[in-house]
Amino acid sequence: MTPVAILRKPLAFFMRLKLYAALMVWYIAIIGNDILVVSGDMSSFQQNDYTVEFHHVHLEFFDRKFVRTFDLKNVKPNRTHKAFAMTFNLLTDIKDDGRYKINLKGFRLLGNGLDHLICQFNIDVCQALRKNTFGLMQMIRAGNMTTCPITKGYYYANNFVVDEKKMPPYMPEGRYKVMIAILDGNTPMTRTSLFMDIIYKIKN
Ligand SMILES: *[C@@H]1O[C@H](CO)[C@@H](O)[C@H](O)[C@H]1NC(C)=O
Numbered sequence: 265m266t267p268v269a270i271l272r273k274p275l276a277f278f279m280r281l282k283l284y285a286a287l288m289v290w291y292i293a294i295i296g297n298d299i300l301v302v303s304g305d306m307s308s309f310q311q312n313d314y315t316v317e318f319h320h321v322h323l324e325f326f327d328r329k330f331v332r333t334f335d336l337k338n339v340k341p342n343r344t345h346k347a348f349a350m351t352f353n354l355l356t357d358i359k360d361d362g363r364y365k366i367n368l369k370g371f372r373l374l375g376n377g378l379d380h381l382i383c384q385f386n387i388d389v390c391q392a393l394r395k396n397t398f399g400l401m402q403m404i405r406a407g408n409m410t411t412c413p414i415t416k417g418y419y420y421a422n423n424f425v426v427d428e429k430k431m432p433p434y435m436p437e438g439r440y441k442v443m444i445a446i447l448d449g450n451t452p453m454t455r456t457s458l459f460m461d462i463i464y465k466i467k468n
Pocket residue numbers: 341342343344345423
């Protein structure tokens with residue numbers, strides 16, 4: 265299945281033009297103020313304009329039919345670095361058959377408890393690992409996960425980071441909550457929230 269993303273208003277006019285220009289490389293349909301992505305390849309995202317500061321991850325839920333244990337936490341290898349560590353005990357084989365998806369929802373946090381969904385992506389798990397989408401390969405290198413098929417068993421990844429250079433360009437500056445769900449068809453198997461700031465190196 266092809267990745268799907270929906271981008272919603274409101275962005276500043278100029279920012280929106282830049283965002284559309286960038287997204288047109290990957291995306292086919294633009295409807296009104298929303299962008300409906302019907303085709304694209306998120307592994308080709310590239311940006312060098314902003315840095316990402318990760319604050320914390322929060323594991324919301326996992327389905328015990330899918331994984332027996334699942335643990336994801338922040339680690340701080342030293343004073344300047346933030347990374348993640350993950351372990352899970354997978355109870356089912358993940359084959360490259362398009363069944364498992366990663367659903368990413370980017371909410372911009374607006375203060376006083378409000379948030380605003382600005383983008384959504386659905387990516388095939390196996391394709392994302394194979395194509396190093398968002399730099400996921402770093403997670404594999406940091407432990408004993410594999411690309412698909414991922415067979416039942418216990419896995420770990422120590423000290424991995426997300427590659428900010430492979431994140432979508434022209435995301436508006438600010439604080440974000442990214443909800444990451446792994447779906448079996450339409451059913452969520454795990455859901456995690458990741459809190460982070462997007463900070464532009466040069467202010468517009
Ligand atoms: C901090 O840890 C990271 C990741 O292990 C490493 O790449 C970096 O060089 C370390 N920095 C210092 C100052 O030790």
